[in-house]
Amino acid sequence: xxxxxxxVALFNETHVAQMIGYQNITGLDLALLINFKNARLExxxxxxxxxxxxxxxxxxxx
Numbered sequence: 001x002x003x004x005x006x007x008v009a010l011f012n013e014t015h016v017a018q019m020i021g022y023q024n025i026t027g028l029d030l031a032l033l034i035n036f037k038n039a040r041l042e043x044x045x046x047x048x049x050x051x052x053x054x055x056x057x058x059x060x061x062x
Contacts, residue, residue: 002031009037011044023048 002022006015011033019031028048035042 002026002028003034004031005034005036007037008035011035011042016044016046019046020048 002019004015004019004022008015015033019033023029023031023046030048031046033044033046
């Protein structure tokens, strides 16, 4: 699990995209964004998108 503490007004798509990038790099499936900016704790669970079996990543060695 990846935990990313933030102090932001609101979570946005950039925060989620960053977490998905971290998940793709590490191979981990679960991440939590935690926001400490407001008096009430705010959090968002991010699950790594599952790749379909039909999707073949390009061969970058060619």
